[in-house]
Amino acid sequence: MNVLNLFYRTRESRRMLETSRARLYRVAYAWCHNAALADDVVQETLMKAYRNLGQLRDPKAGQAWLFSILTNCYNDHFRRNRETEDVDEQELIEETTPEMETGQLQIVDRVRKAVATLPEGQRQAVTLVDLEGFSYIEVAQILDIPIGTVMSRLCRARNALRGKLLEEFRQQPELREAVMRRVK
Amino acid sequence: MNDAPYISDEILNAFVDDQLSAEEKEQVYAALARDEKLKQRMCELRSIHDLARLAYLDPPASRIGEYVGPTRRRPWIAASVACLMLCLGLVLGRMINPSPHTAIPVLANAGRNETLIEAANLHRHSGVTKILFHLNSGDPATAREALDEVENALKYYARARKPARIELIANGGGLNLLRRGTSPFPKRIREMQKKYPNLRFVACQNTIDRLRREKGIVVHLLPGTAIIDSGVAQIMRRQQEGWAYIEV
Numbered sequence: 001m002n003v004l005n006l007f008y009r010t011r012e013s014r015r016m017l018e019t020s021r022a023r024l025y026r027v028a029y030a031w032c033h034n035a036a037l038a039d040d041v042v043q044e045t046l047m048k049a050y051r052n053l054g055q056l057r058d059p060k061a062g063q064a065w066l067f068s069i070l071t072n073c074y075n076d077h078f079r080r081n082r083e084t085e086d087v088d089e090q091e092l093i094e095e096t097t098p099e100m101e102t103g104q105l106q107i108v109d110r111v112r113k114a115v116a117t118l119p120e121g122q123r124q125a126v127t128l129v130d131l132e133g134f135s136y137i138e139v140a141q142i143l144d145i146p147i148g149t150v151m152s153r154l155c156r157a158r159n160a161l162r163g164k165l166l167e168e169f170r171q172q173p174e175l176r177e178a179v180m181r182r183v184k
Numbered sequence: 185m186n187d188a189p190y191i192s193d194e195i196l197n198a199f200v201d202d203q204l205s206a207e208e209k210e211q212v213y214a215a216l217a218r219d220e221k222l223k224q225r226m227c228e229l230r231s232i233h234d235l236a237r238l239a240y241l242d243p244p245a246s247r248i249g250e251y252v253g254p255t256r257r258r259p260w261i262a263a264s265v266a267c268l269m270l271c272l273g274l275v276l277g278r279m280i281n282p283s284p285h286t287a288i289p290v291l292a293n294a295g296r297n298e299t300l301i302e303a304a305n306l307h308r309h310s311g312v313t314k315i316l317f318h319l320n321s322g323d324p325a326t327a328r329e330a331l332d333e334v335e336n337a338l339k340y341y342a343r344a345r346k347p348a349r350i351e352l353i354a355n356g357g358g359l360n361l362l363r364r365g366t367s368p369f370p371k372r373i374r375e376m377q378k379k380y381p382n383l384r385f386v387a388c389q390n391t392i393d394r395l396r397r398e399k400g401i402v403v404h405l406l407p408g409t410a411i412i413d414s415g416v417a418q419i420m421r422r423q424q425e426g427w428a429y430i431e432v
Contacts, residue, residue, distance in 0.1 A: 026240050030243070107235070107239075129233075130236040135203060136198065136203050151194045155193045155197050
């Protein structure tokens with residue numbers, strides 16, 4: 001019975017890995033704004049997760065576990081490249097963010113640009129909560145920081161985004177009016 | 185003099201993210217009812233929360249083709265493989281001598297109905313309740329869920345004789361629901377349109393353009409569907425106009 005259970009659990013976990021790629025990629029992209037790097041980090045994450053499936057006893061905790069591996073892979077990458085900088089203080093340089101690719105979606109562009117200028121730690125906290133809907137406790141475990149830090153980073157990140165975005169939108173009357181193109 | 189508890193930004197954020205206990209929520213609701221400024225700040229935080237999510241709904245696909253050639257082999261991958269081997273060693277070590285497992289607690293999400301009631305409460309002051317449903321998934325089960333929720337809300341407000349305006353905005357895969365030929369429920373949509381004049385189905389022009397550009401599909405919408413320049417922009421505008429936003 002136990003052996004059967006084990007097989008079932010492994011199959012479930014593998015399915016979880018297969019279906020999580022898009023979510024991991026979305027968060028990795030939000031962190032680094034670089035499609036190729038995000039893809040590498042996700043691939044690395046999935047490989048690690050696959051090898052370490054045995055560590056996962058409770059499939060319900062799988063998502064938080066998977067995202068904590070993503071955090072490690074992502075940090076590993078940057079640690080190797082910039083050994084002396086604190087990951088919490090890093091800001092992305094704008095040239096590395098390919099927002100130009102989606103030029104037609106002005107708002108999406110602006111939001112991504114604003115998110116890109118947040119310090120790394122804040123960007124990670126806010127994207128995990130907003131994109132993936134993780135609870136604060138889960139984010140604390142994923143990023144391996146105290147829950148109070150999650151709350152303060154989130155608070156600072158949202159305040160910064162509010163300052164950047166809402167003011168901008170408020171000044172643009174065309175964004176306030178509904179633009180009805182045609183009704184069939 | 186003022187015995188109302190102070191609501192910090194952290195608490196307000198936790199409220200927006202549904203991380204508070206029922207008791208704490210009650211305190212925030214009470215404070216919101218008293219304090220217009222606080223209410224405005226909460227709405228702004230909620231907008232930021234939604235904007236951030238919307239901005240990454242459709243991240244650009246990575247170009248695997250870029251990897252062809254020697255650049256594919258990045259030094260950090262090699263190092264990561266070494267790391268992997270280390271992890272493997274760890275796993276083996278664990279298997280021999282397993283440590284006690286700690287489960288990650290998962291907070292239960294608030295029920296849908298609670299969100300609807302909350303939406304209604306927030307917009308009560310303006311007289312008309314305005315709710316925006318957002319469908320981004322092409323999955324027929326999710327589409328059915330969306331229609332169910334829209335219909336439930338419409339029924340509720342019709343029964344309660346309260347004025348309400350409801351919009352279902354479809355973009356990305358969600359557009360399938362409003363396309364002739366791909367919509368799993370064209371009849372039901374027609375009937376809902378006839379029955380509820382305060383309901384509007386809205387399709388995103390950007391998605392229509394993208395389908396034409398990327399897949400060569402010319403989109404034909406169901407009758408009575410409105411088209412908006414950009415689904416994301418519309419959601420943003422509606423939120424600024426005080427609409428409650430619910431993602432299905």
